[in-house]
Amino acid sequence: MMHALRPDPESEKYRVLKGVFGFEQFRPGQEPVVDAILAGNNALAVMPTGSGKSLCFQLPALVRGGLTVVVSPLVALMQDQVAALKLAGVRAETINSAKDRADNVAIWRKVAAGEIDLLYLSPERLMTDRMLAAISKLPLSLLVVDEAHCISQWGASFRPEYDDLARLRAVFPDVPIAAFSATADQVTRLDIAEKLFAGKAEIFVHGFDRPNIRLDVALRADWKKQVLDFLESHAGESGVVYCLSRKKTEEISGFLREKGYNALPYHAGMEKEQRDRNQDLFMSESAVIMAATIAFGMGIDKPDVRFVLHTDMPGSVEAYYQEFGRAGRDGEPAHALMLYGLDDIRMRRMFIDQEHEEGDRRRREHKRLDALIAYCEAAECRRQSLLRYFGEESEPCGNCDACLEPAELTDGTSDAQLALKTIQETGERFGTVHIVDVLRGGNTERIRKFGHEKVSTYGAGTAHGAKDWQSLIRQLVAGGFLDLDIQGFGGLSVSDKGKALLRGEASFRYRQDSLRRERKAKTARSASAPTESMSGPELRLFKALKQLRSEIAREGNVPAYVVFTDRSLADMAAKRPTCKESFASIHGVGQAKLEKFAAPFIDLILEQTGDEAASGG
Structure with missing residues (x-):
């Protein structure tokens, strides 16, 4: 059964963003995904780790109302997300194998009574006939598939238990499905979309770069x-x-x-x-x-x-x-x-x-x-x-x-052109091993079968060993001069950039024989931490806030970052809020965390500020 959308979802989403999650604005890439789900559309979002994928389905779940079921592959992942949501005041639960039967039964009763907004399940538990029948009787508003690349046999992380999720659109034809992944390349994305949505979905690719x-x-x-x-x-x-x-x-x-x-x-x-x-x-x-x-x-x-x-x-x-x-x-x-x-x-x-x-x-x-x-x-x-x-x-x-720390590079333009020409003349459908055999004048069954001893470059590369040619070809792939057909048989084809190289409009420099040569790697300097720009008093307060956070996390049996992230603590150390109103402006402080945690953190800030004043710090 489809749950009716609440009035004015546009203003409601911003109220939930600040009131529940404590954020003033969306991160780049989040809002279009949120809007698609709020509109009731199927959505596949590929976003890099750390870009806030979870909020993209958690927020619409709260705005839409009804029950949202989230499919997740690991107990630890489910438990951490549920713990974080509960601290934010969200009615979230997970039924999983780490809980005893009595606990799972009690949670299901709350789900059936409409007391839970987000329910996290493994694919195996969701796709039983009994669970599907039980959920179909509830006001199901949204289905979410996290780590969606696990459903694709083209992907590197295929999980057979995910395969059955393809039945969801038939079991719940009127319920939108949202799928999320950090690692799906184009082939995998198309496969996910076909399996989960029969190709009918908005696809969002926010990029794979992690520049930090x-x-x-x-x-x-x-x-x-x-x-x-x-x-x-x-x-x-x-x-x-x-x-x-x-x-x-x-x-x-x-x-x-x-x-x-x-x-x-x-x-x-x-x-x-x-x-x-x-x-x-x-x-x-x-x-x-x-x-x-x-x-x-x-x-x-x-x-x-x-x-x-x-x-x-x-x-x-x-x-x-x-x-x-x-x-x-x-x-x-x-x-x-x-x-x-x-x-x-x-x-x-x-x-x-x-x-x-x-x-x-x-x-x-x-x-x-x-x-x-x-x-x-x-x-x-x-x-x-x-x-x-x-x-x-x-x-x-x-x-x-x-x-x-650029490596010493050798001009390999003429050798690269030789390899590219060989790939073209043999039909742009063979892999590295065969191309190297042709270049080195091999007498293999495949060369004889396809008549490749007759191509103009046959035997023209005998000055280099097979490993040298393999390394050069891999670097041509890495440099974008060659395309590698991963979906098919691994054939090499010459890209537009490679064609420019063949025409003499570009050059190619490469690391010669890199696998057999040890390059002394310099030790990188430590990445600058968020504390590096802090003054002495600010750093002392930040450390004290971290200690308080650890104590609260231990008492609540949750990871420390679920209480507050380091970014939130750094914001506290900089702004030093001394009342609930100012504490509410801290990054990551929603209404529930304001009520739960404002008092102890404000007390610590006042105590530290007083100590500094007394010592003249």
Whole structure:
């Protein structure tokens, strides 16, 4: 049953924005998505991590009234969002496997009685016949699919349990569906839209750029020293160190503890209680380093993660984007470093071959890995290479190692033209291995089958080894001179930029033989924290406010950022509100938080101000 829209949603949305969430205005990209959902339209929003996706469906849910059901893949993600909503005075709940049956039954009774506005469910729990039948009897106003890329088999994070969500539009034909993702490329977006909406949806792509995160890549050499050098510039900060194996997470966390860091392991092989305890410490405390496998990932919504370090190469560009995107969600400067080597590439190839049968899926995953290797070998701005993969063009960012510490580049224009010409003459449908075989005069079955020993460039590249040609071609992909067909068979085709190179209207410079050459990576300076511009008294007050926030969070058994973000505390330290009226103007203070928290924070501000006056500070 469709719930009637409340009068004047335009003014109501601003009342809810300030009164519930404590914000004076929308962030870039939010309002068009909110308006589409308020109008009752299906919507797919692809927005970078930290851009405020959750508000885009939480606010319309409150304005529209009735029940909103949110599909979310992880218990931790559901619980954190529900905790944050409750502190903001929103009637939100989750029914999940971490609760006992009596609690879940009690929550469902509240849902059935119309006492809940947002209900978070896993896809498995929602898509049972019993749950669908029960919800169909309620005034369902909106369906939300979070982490929507999980529904697409074209994506790198496909989850079979999400596949069944395609039935939602048939079960609830009059209820709008809103889907959200941070990582869906164009192929994945179209697949999501077809499955969830039969293609009938407004699609919003707010961009993939996270300009506050510095992007660095280094060849792995003495990795323990490289990790320590990196962490030196991030003393006293929270971060994640991703490892390929469970054993390595234990090794690194122990090694870092010996060096004086508060480091904890996290992987799927640990006892659940210990894993949960480590996650809770990371979420609630500052200056904690989590050494983790990718089991520690989706749903980690700690806003003040200042760095993400990969000791091993991830599986794809999408996976890497998701993982380093856990840094800097508060918009403040953050830092991502990936260490990689030949062993990583070999291991990743092996994983793909073991996990996927011969066929399209396996070929596609190999091509995804090729794209990540191209990112690692990018001779120029890494952010340009990364965004190009998602279909965006950008100017050099000035915030990656390739921009800040340019590598020595070799003029490879003539070799690049040779490779591009070979790709054109063989029909722009073959992958790197075949092109290199042709360039080096190979006598393979495929060359004979297609008659490629007759192309003009056959054997013209024997001066270089196969690995040198592979590296050059990957850098041509990274530089936008070649397009890689990930959806199909991984064929290479010459882009407009590549055609300009062939015509002699452009040049090509590249890092020669980068995989076999160790480039000394300089240690980046620590990203400037929001506290760096604070005066002495302001910084002291900020630290005291953080301590009070931690105490309140522990008492309420919620992550500290759910009480207030660092940005809210910095605003308090700067403005020093001493009454409820002025406290209401602080960023992130809605009506519920004003009633709950104004008194203790104002008392602390008055106490600190009085102490400063008494000491002449």
